[in-house]
Amino acid sequence: MDMQTGVLKPRLSFWQLWNMSFGFFGIQFGFALQNANTSRIFATLGADPDNLSLYWLAAPVTGLLVQPVIGYLSDNTWHPKWGRRRPFFFIGALLAAIALFLMPNSSALWMAVAVLWMMDAAINVSMEPFRAFVGDKLDPSQQTAGYAMQTFFIGCGAVIASLLPTIFESMGVSNSAAGGVIPETVRYSFYAGGAIFFLAVCWTVFTADELPPADMEAFNRERKQSRGLGVALKEIVGGFGQMPKTMVQLAFVQFFTWIGLFAMWIYTGTAVADTIYGTRDAQSLAYQEAGNWVGVLFAVYGGVSALAAFLLPVFARYTSRKTVHAVCLAIGGASLAGIYLVDSKHGLILPFIGIGLAWASILTMPYAILAGSLPAKRMGYFMGLFNFFVVIPQIVSGVLLGQISARVFGGHAVLTLVLGGVCMLIAALLTLRVTDRAAPVKAAI
Template sequence: MTEKKKLSFWQIWNMSFGFLGIQFGFALQGGFMSRIFQTLGADKDAIPLLWIAAPLTGLLVQPIVGYLSDRTWHPKFGRRKPFFFFGALFSTIALFFAPYSSALWMAAGSLWILDASINISMEPFRALVADKLPDSQRSYGFVVQTLIIGIGTWVASNLPWFMTQIGIPNTAPEGVVPDSVKYAFAIGAVVLFTSIMYTILTTEEYPPEDMDAFQKEKEENKGFLVGVKEIFSNISGMPKVMRQLGLVQFFSWFAFFTMWSFATPAITEHVFGATDTSSAAYNDAADSVGNYLGTYGLVSMVFALGLAFVASKIKINRKLVHLSSLVLGGFGFILIYFISEPWMLHICFSLVGIAWASILSMPYAMLSSSVEPKKMGVYMGIFNMFIVIPQILAALGGVNLLYKLIFGEAVVNTMLLAGSSLIVAGLCNLLITDRSVTHD
C-alpha cells in the first residue's frame, strides 16, 4: 500500500472546512428546535418524541451513504464530494424553512429532512480524513475538524442572541417563531452551503489504488440486495474495537441528546424561572440558553486547538484523553442542578465543551486505525448506529422514564441524567485495550 503524504495544517483545514456549515446546522437544530417546538405548543415531555424522526433516518441513511461513497469514483468529482454537495443542498433548504413552520408536524418534518441531509454530508467528511491522512496524522486531522466544529457551534448558538442585539424582534404572537430565530436560521443556511462548497472546490481526493480491482468489485457487487447483504455482513463482522467504542458512544450520545432536547425547558425554568413561551422573559431566557450553549462550542474550539498542537508534536493516549474529557463533561451537566446564578452556566458548559471536543475527534481517530481503508466509508456509517440508537431510545421515552424514576419530576433533573450518562461513557473507555488504536 502506498504511504500517504503528510498534509499541512491548511490542507487539513480546507478539507475539513465544510464542517463549519454542518455544525451551524447541528447547533441551530440542537439549540433552538426545542424552542420552536415549545413555541408551537409542544409539552415538555413530548419534545423527545418530536426529535425521533431524525435519528431513525440516520440509522438507515448513514450505512447506505457510507457504502455508496466507498464505491463511488469520478475523475472530476471524486468519491466523497458528490455526497457533500447533495447533502448541503437539501440541508440548506430545510434549515431555511424550519422556523417558518406553522404546526408541530411541519417543524418535526423540517428537523427530519435537515438531520437526514446533514447526515448525507457528515460521515463522508469523517471518511475523507481517513482517506487523505496517514495514520500518524489521524488524531491531528480529526482534532482540526473539531476545532472548526467548535467555531461553528459557538457562532451559530449565539446567532439569535446577536440578532436581538442588533434590533431584530425577539418576540412574536403566540404560536409564531420570532424573527431573531428566523434570521439566524437563514444565515446558518448560507454558511452551511458555502462552507461545504469551499471544501469541494479546494480539496482533491485520491483515486482507488487499484482501479481495475475497484471497478471489478463494483461490477461483482451490483444491486440493492447485494449492498444490503454486505452492509449487514460488515455489521456482524465489525472489529472488536468498534464494538467497544460503540458502548462509549452509546452513553455519550444519550447524554447529548438529553441536553439538546431538554436544555432550553430545563434552564429557562430552573435558572431563569420563565415558563410562558410567548413572554419576553421566556424568549430572552431562551436566547441566553443559546448563548450558554455557545460556550461549549467555544471551549471545544480552544480545547481542540490545544489538542491539535499537542497531537502534531507528540503521540497522545487517545483512550485516556477521551475518558478524562467525558468525565469532566459529566460533572459539567450535573453542576447545572446546583448553580445559583446564570453566569455559572458558563462554567458548566465549559466542562461540557471539553467532552464535546473529545467526542468529535478521539473515537474517530481510534476507529480509523482499526478498519480496512477500502471500507472506511461504510464503517464510518455503521459507527453512526451507536450515535442514533441511543437517541432513538431516548426519544421513545428513555429520558422521561429515567430522569423521573432516578432523580424526580423536575425537568432540570434531565441534566443530572445527562451527566451520569456521560460519566458512564467515560468509564467504558477502560474496556479498550488495543494499544495500536489508543496510541497514535
C-alpha cells in the same frame, strides 16, 4: 504509509488540512442551530414539554437509516472530477440549506417535525463522508490532527451559530413569540445558517482533491459486483458481524456518551427557563430570553471545543488517546450533572466549559482510535455503521427520557440533565477498557 493498503500517502500541509475540513464549519451551523433551537421551536408551536424527546426522534431515526447507506454508497463511488466523497458533500449541503430555510417558517408542530426529519437527513448526507475523508487522505500519523482540525471548525461554527439569535436581537430584531409565531431572531438565524452551510461545504468541494483507488481495475470490478440492491443490503447488514474489537468497545462508550448529549440538547432550554428564569410558558418573553441564553451557553461549549481541539492530541501523545477521552468524558459528565447546583445564569458558564472539553474529545478521539482499525476500502461504510451507536442511544432517549422526566422527576428537566451526566460518567469508565493499538501520534499539523 497506510498499513491497511500499503500505499504511501503524502503528508498534507496545514492549509491542505484546513481546506479539506472547512466544510465542517458550515455543517456545524446546521447542527448547532438544530440543537439550540429545535426544542424552542417545538415549544413555541405548542409542543407538550413532556413529549419533546418524542418529537426529536426524527433526527436519530433519520441518522440510523441514512448514515450506513451513504457510507456504503460513497465507498463505491468514484468520479474523475468529483472524486468519492465530495459528491455527497455537495448534494447534502444543498438539501440541508433548503431545510434550514424551511424550518423557521413552519406554521404547525407537525411541519416542524417533518422539516427536522428532512434537515437531519440532509446534514447526515453531507457530514458522514467527511469522517471517512480523513481516513482516505491522511497517513495514520496525521489522522488525529485531521480529526482535530474538523473539531476546531465544528467548535467555531457552533459558537457563531449558537449566538446568532442573540446577535440579531442586539441588532433590534424581534425576539417575541407572541401568538405562537417563531421569533424573527430565530428565523433570520436559520436563513444565515443555510447560506453559510452551503458556501462552506462548497469551499471544501472545490479546493480539496481526493486520492483515486490504488487499484482502479479492482475497484471497478468490486463496484459492479456490489450494484444489486440485495448485495448492498446484505453487505450493510452483514457488517455488524465484522466489526473490529475496538469498534465494539467504542460502541458501548458512544451509547452512554450520546444519551448524555441528547439529554442536554433536548432539556437544557426547559431546565434553564424553569430554574433560572422561573417560567415554563413557551410563549412568554422570559422563556424566549432563556432560549437566547441557552444559545450563549452552547456557544461557550463550542468555543471551548475549538480551543481544546489542538491541545487534546498533545496530551494524547504523552499519555494515550483513550486516557484523554476518559478524563474529558468524566469532566463533561460531572459538569452536566453539576448544572443542578447552579442558581444564576452566569454561573452556568462554568459547567458548559467542562462540557466543551468533553465535546472536543467526543468529536476527535473515538474517530481517531477507530480509523486505525478499519479496512481502508470500507472506511465510509464502517464510519457510517459506527454512528449507529450515536443514533441508537438518541432513539432510546427519545422514547424514555420524556417519561422519566415527567413521571420520575416531576417535570423538572434539570434532573434529566443530571441523569445525562451520570451516563457520561459511565462512558468515561468504559473508555478505559478500549483497545487502541495505534502507536503514539504526533500532534503537529
